[in-house]
Amino acid sequence: MRRGVREFVTVALPLLAALALAPLFYSNELLLFNFIMFLILAQGLNAIYGFTGYLPFGYVGFFGAGAYGFALAVMHLNASPLLAMACAGVAALVLGVVLTPLLRLSGAYFAIANLAAAQAVYQVISNPALQDVTKGPYGVTLSSVFAPALSYGVALIILAATLALIAWLRNARFGLALQAIREDPVSAAMAGVAVVRGRTIAWLLSALIAGLAGGVFAWHISVFYPETAFDLSFSIFAIVFTLFGGAATQLGPILGVLLLYGLYNVIGITVPQYFQLIYGVLIVLLVLFLPDGLASLATRRGFRVP
Amino acid sequence: MLRRVVVCLLAIACMAGARGAWAQQSRPADERLGGCFDGYLDKAQTEQASAPQPGQPGAPAEIRIGHLHASSGPYASISMPVYLGLKLWVEQMNAGGGAMVKPFGRKLPLRLISYDDQSNPGTAATLTNQLITQDKVDLLIADSGSVLTAVSVPIAREHKMFLFDPTGTGAAFFSKDNPYIALLADPVSTVWPRFLWEFLKSDVAAAGLTRVAILYSTNDFTGTQAASIRAALKAPGSPVQIVFDQGVPTSTSNYAVLIDNIAAANPDVVLELGYVGNDIAFLRNLQESGKNFRMVFTLYPGIETSTLLKNVGQSGLAGVFSYVTALAYSYPPEVGMTLEQFRGSWEKAYAKSGVEFGWNAIAGYVTGLVLGQTLACTDSLAQLDVRKSVFSLSGKLKTLIGTFELNEQGAQIGELTPIGQIAPEGKDGIHFTVVYPPAMASGKPIFGAK
Numbered sequence: 001m002r003r004g005v006r007e008f009v010t011v012a013l014p015l016l017a018a019l020a021l022a023p024l025f026y027s028n029e030l031l032l033f034n035f036i037m038f039l040i041l042a043q044g045l046n047a048i049y050g051f052t053g054y055l056p057f058g059y060v061g062f063f064g065a066g067a068y069g070f071a072l073a074v075m076h077l078n079a080s081p082l083l084a085m086a087c088a089g090v091a092a093l094v095l096g097v098v099l100t101p102l103l104r105l106s107g108a109y110f111a112i113a114n115l116a117a118a119q120a121v122y123q124v125i126s127n128p129a130l131q132d133v134t135k136g137p138y139g140v141t142l143s144s145v146f147a148p149a150l151s152y153g154v155a156l157i158i159l160a161a162t163l164a165l166i167a168w169l170r171n172a173r174f175g176l177a178l179q180a181i182r183e184d185p186v187s188a189a190m191a192g193v194a195v196v197r198g199r200t201i202a203w204l205l206s207a208l209i210a211g212l213a214g215g216v217f218a219w220h221i222s223v224f225y226p227e228t229a230f231d232l233s234f235s236i237f238a239i240v241f242t243l244f245g246g247a248a249t250q251l252g253p254i255l256g257v258l259l260l261y262g263l264y265n266v267i268g269i270t271v272p273q274y275f276q277l278i279y280g281v282l283i284v285l286l287v288l289f290l291p292d293g294l295a296s297l298a299t300r301r302g303f304r305v306p
Numbered sequence: 307m308l309r310r311v312v313v314c315l316l317a318i319a320c321m322a323g324a325r326g327a328w329a330q331q332s333r334p335a336d337e338r339l340g341g342c343f344d345g346y347l348d349k350a351q352t353e354q355a356s357a358p359q360p361g362q363p364g365a366p367a368e369i370r371i372g373h374l375h376a377s378s379g380p381y382a383s384i385s386m387p388v389y390l391g392l393k394l395w396v397e398q399m400n401a402g403g404g405a406m407v408k409p410f411g412r413k414l415p416l417r418l419i420s421y422d423d424q425s426n427p428g429t430a431a432t433l434t435n436q437l438i439t440q441d442k443v444d445l446l447i448a449d450s451g452s453v454l455t456a457v458s459v460p461i462a463r464e465h466k467m468f469l470f471d472p473t474g475t476g477a478a479f480f481s482k483d484n485p486y487i488a489l490l491a492d493p494v495s496t497v498w499p500r501f502l503w504e505f506l507k508s509d510v511a512a513a514g515l516t517r518v519a520i521l522y523s524t525n526d527f528t529g530t531q532a533a534s535i536r537a538a539l540k541a542p543g544s545p546v547q548i549v550f551d552q553g554v555p556t557s558t559s560n561y562a563v564l565i566d567n568i569a570a571a572n573p574d575v576v577l578e579l580g581y582v583g584n585d586i587a588f589l590r591n592l593q594e595s596g597k598n599f600r601m602v603f604t605l606y607p608g609i610e611t612s613t614l615l616k617n618v619g620q621s622g623l624a625g626v627f628s629y630v631t632a633l634a635y636s637y638p639p640e641v642g643m644t645l646e647q648f649r650g651s652w653e654k655a656y657a658k659s660g661v662e663f664g665w666n667a668i669a670g671y672v673t674g675l676v677l678g679q680t681l682a683c684t685d686s687l688a689q690l691d692v693r694k695s696v697f698s699l700s701g702k703l704k705t706l707i708g709t710f711e712l713n714e715q716g717a718q719i720g721e722l723t724p725i726g727q728i729a730p731e732g733k734d735g736i737h738f739t740v741v742y743p744p745a746m747a748s749g750k751p752i753f754g755a756k
Contacts, residue, residue: 027439030461031432128524128553137524137553139456141478146460221431223456223478225526228427268429269421269436276378276424 004171007306011250012163015039020156029152031265033220036155037213038261041238042245042253043162044209049239050247051169051178052202054103057111058118060234061099062092062207066214067229068125071140072133081145085154085215092211095121096204103199118230126226139225142218151220158212165205166250170306178202179248237261244286246295249305255294365410368417369681371396372443374433376454379425383582385450386661388472388491389420391670392447394655399678406682423449431457438465444687445470445677450666452476452526462486468689468696471716472673473666476526480715486689487716488696490676491669491707494717495530502603502629503538505725505742506575511545513753515574515600519550521564521588523580528605529553532579549573556581561591568599575601582606586617593622600754603627607728608634608738610664615736623728623736625752630726631665632707634738635746640704642675648706672705679703727751 022032041063049055069091073084102113124130126137134140169175180188181195189195214229221228241260246252267278290296295305375389376382396418399405404413419441423430430449434457437443446462447470448455455474462469469487471479475495479487492498506518518539522532532553539546550571554564558580565588568576576599578588585606592602607614608628615623632645643651648671652663661667676699684695696712701720703710711720724746726738739749 028432028435029439030435034428034432123555126524126555128529136529137556138526138529139453139476139478143460146464148464221457222460224427225453225456227453228457231426231428233426233428265432268424269433 004167007170007250008164008167011254011306012160012167015254016156016160016163019159023152029148030220033148033152033155035257035261036152036159037217038237038241038257039254040155040159040162040209040213041234042241042257043159043166043250044206044213045238045242046166046247046249046253047169047209048202048206049242050249051175051182052199053182054106054199054203055111055239056114056206057235057239058114058116059206059210059238060230060232061114061118061121062095062210063214063217063234064118064125064226064230065095065121066092066211067218067224068134068140068214068226069211070215070218071142074142074145075135075140076133081147081150081219082154084145085212085219088215088218089208089211092207092214093204095211096207100200100203103196103203115235118235122226122230125230134226137226139223139228140218142222145219146222148220151216155213155216155220158209158216162209163250165209167306170248170250174198174201240283242293244283244293246293246299246305249295251306252293252295259294365407365412365414366444368415369405369407369445370441370443371416371418371445371447371677372434372437372441373418373420373447374423374430374437374449374454374458375420376425376449377422381425381449381451381454384473384666385425385454387664387666388450388670388673390656390659390661391652391667391672392472392674393418393420393670394651395671395674395678397655398651399674405678407687408682408684409686419443423454425454427453427457430454431461434458434461438462438467445680445692447472447673447677448474450474450669452479455479456526459484459487466689468692470673470677470696473669475530475718477530477717480713480717482715485693485716488693488712489716489718490710491672491721492718493722494719495527496534497717497719498629498722499531499535499538501722501725501742502577503535506535506539506546507544509742509751510575510601510753513751515753516546517549517571517573518546518575518577519568519571519573519599520548520552521550521561521568521576521578522553523556523558523584524553525556525581528556528579528581528584531605532577535577556584558584559587561588562595565591565595565597569597573599575599575603578602578604580605582610582613586614589614589618589622589626593618598754601627601751603725605629608665608723608726610662610666611736612662612664615734616662620730620734620736624730626728627725627741627751628728628738629723630738630740631723632668633665634726635724635740637704637706637708639706641679642671642705645706668707672707672710675705676703676710 019036023029045059066088069088070084073079073087099117102110105113125134128136130136177193178198180193181198185195241256242253244260245256298305376385396416400415404415407414421433423433446467448458450473452474455471458469459479463484463486471487471489473492475492477494477496520532522528539548550568550573585604607623607626608630611633649663652667679699680695683698685691699710700712707721709720713719724740725742726740728736728738731737740747741751
């Protein structure tokens with residue numbers, strides 16, 4: 001575990017410090033917040049994909065559930081933002097439990113079933129018949145709890161906890177068991193690893209992280225529609241950032257977010273008309289020639305990537 | 307292997323939406339623009355405005371206008387015309403030396419900084435922040451439609467930046483505790499259908515058509531309109547009965563079964579409230595079904611007439627009721643171009659852009675007109691002074707879409723569109739007969755024509 005602590009201190013702490021101080025030097029706080037949010041989502045996806053091999057295309061379902069868990073708690077319970085954040089996590093966990101049977105599938109079948117499940121949740125939330133509960137398709141306004149500075153700080157705390165979790169998973173017995181399951185579940189089971197329990201815990205941890213990210217997103221942005229919270233691009237970005245940097249590492253998804261989301265914003269602001277073209281070509285080239293992500297550049301040469 | 311396939315597919319999907327840059331052409335400025343409103347300042351005011359204002363800082367080199375648009379994605383069809391209409395206005399103003407800015411007593415060039423949010427609300431939020439905090443724009447304009455406008459509302463408010471809202475009609479944006487927003491070119495959704503429900507409860511009911519079906523797309527724009535109509539038709543003493551009331555996802559593209567369900571309820575009147583794609587699909591399916599209702603109302607034949615005519619055809623539109631916008635009803639403007647002049651300028655500038663001329667193009671241009679009048683009337687570029695200037699135009703500014711009028715929360719309550727009925731004209735064309743309100747009517751409705 002000492003190595004886990006060392007990895008957290010060397011990788012996560014400088015990043016967290018930089019993000020904490022960044023608003024003092026760069027005033028587009030929402031852009032910084034989005035970096036934090038995608039860092040959380042990429043690491044949350046890393047927890048399930050990197051360590052068990054399950055690629056949840058509908059990961060945004062947990063994010064949206066968290067956002068609406070937060071919103072419902074504020075609207076109907078007059079909950080404080082921190083209590084509402086807890087509700088966001090619980091909402092995503094409940095959804096994770098409901099969707100646990102999906103783990104019986106694997107590969108593309110799991111990805112597609114997960115995506116369908118996320119769409120189903122979206123359709124339920126945006127159903128006009130539930131307007132009195134969820135506001136249906138007409139969106140929610142949470143101006144009473146709008147507090148960008150505080151929500152930025154809470155997002156940083158969630159990111160710190162997520163990075164600590166990944167550092168722990170990489171070095172603890174449980175994380176190694178998950179990686180054994182990813183490589184060969186039958187062999188892992190024969191070696192005494194509790195495959196179902198391991199996958200389920202990783203699944204729920206991943207759902208919890210996305211739910212908390214959704215909750216803090218709802219808090220920070222305060223006015224949104226179902227299509228905003230369940231926007232498939234959240235899933236796509238989290239997957240691409242994780243794959244680009246390198247799954248099952250702490251550093252890989254961080255690099256993926258910083259480089260690709262940074263590029264996304266630079267291109268989007270300077271030459272938006274070419275954004276999709278440049279971004280698409282870049283991703284195709286990188287996946288073709290660097291399929292295991294940037295981290296593989298080091299691991300191929302025998303270096304351990306934290 | 308799975309990863310490669312999945313990510314390659316994603317990347318290809320990203321590239322599929324790539325678009326080129328839009329052509330830019332300048333047009334001559336309209337000479338009527340540029341003065342402060344209300345007589346565009348009387349002589350004394352003009353002299354006062356021309357003199358350097360005590361306490362005002364030196365004039366900036368340009369006025370920076372921040373704006374968002376969507377060149378791709380589901381909102382591109384409503385966003386791009388607004389963007390191009392606004393750009394046309396900026397180019398016209400700059401060709402004439404810029405816009406008159408009262409605090410500095412002279413014309414200043416305009417610089418439009420418009421970012422592409424690709425119909426993504428998250429990106430729209432980040433770019434709104436970018437415009438405020440990095441580009442430090444003087445005036446801020448939201449993207450089109452309620453979904454993309456919604457994310458800009460709290461950000462603008464937090465930064466105490468006045469938000470010019472071209473077409474985001476969601477009623478929730480406008481509240482007494484938020485002075486930093488005004489809706490410019492569309493009536494707020496709760497008010498927009500007023501003439502429609504008045505028409506249903508008066509002329510239509512008097513003709514014996516009292517059974518109404520409401521089919522609407524579940525988004526903020528049409529959902530709010532449906533709610534307003536429903537409330538009005540259910541009010542005590544209403545002669546009208548709602549026999550069918552259903553919301554469907556905005557992504558609905560086949561209405562065949564829904565039309566059968568509506569027919570089973572035996573309504574006299576069918577109101578279909580959706581976006582452009584919904585209206586096209588509904589009217590096509592209705593034509594194919596062979597079903598007839600005595601009155602059919604949809605939104606977009608009067609809003610994006612060219613697009614509807616191209617996709618539904620003359621016979622599919624004949625007899626349909628719709629809002630009659632400035633595309634078919636002439637409002638003599640006191641500021642800016644007439645419809646014919648604007649259409650001519652648009653065709654010259656954007657004929658090859660692939661963006662159809664329609665109501666949203668006019669909305670973009672009108673947004674520019676309001677900006678111009680605001681700059682001509684404001685005491686300073688401080689945002690509350692900008693607000694005061696915008697509100698001073700209320701009830702006085704008359705453009706090619708009618709009278710600009712705000713309520714105290716900043717919601718647009720003027721620029722209401724009358725109700726009209728479509729009739730064939732020539733071989734392929736159509737024309738609108740305004741049937742309500744009586745003061746604007748040019749003919750009588752013909753029920754049973756659809």
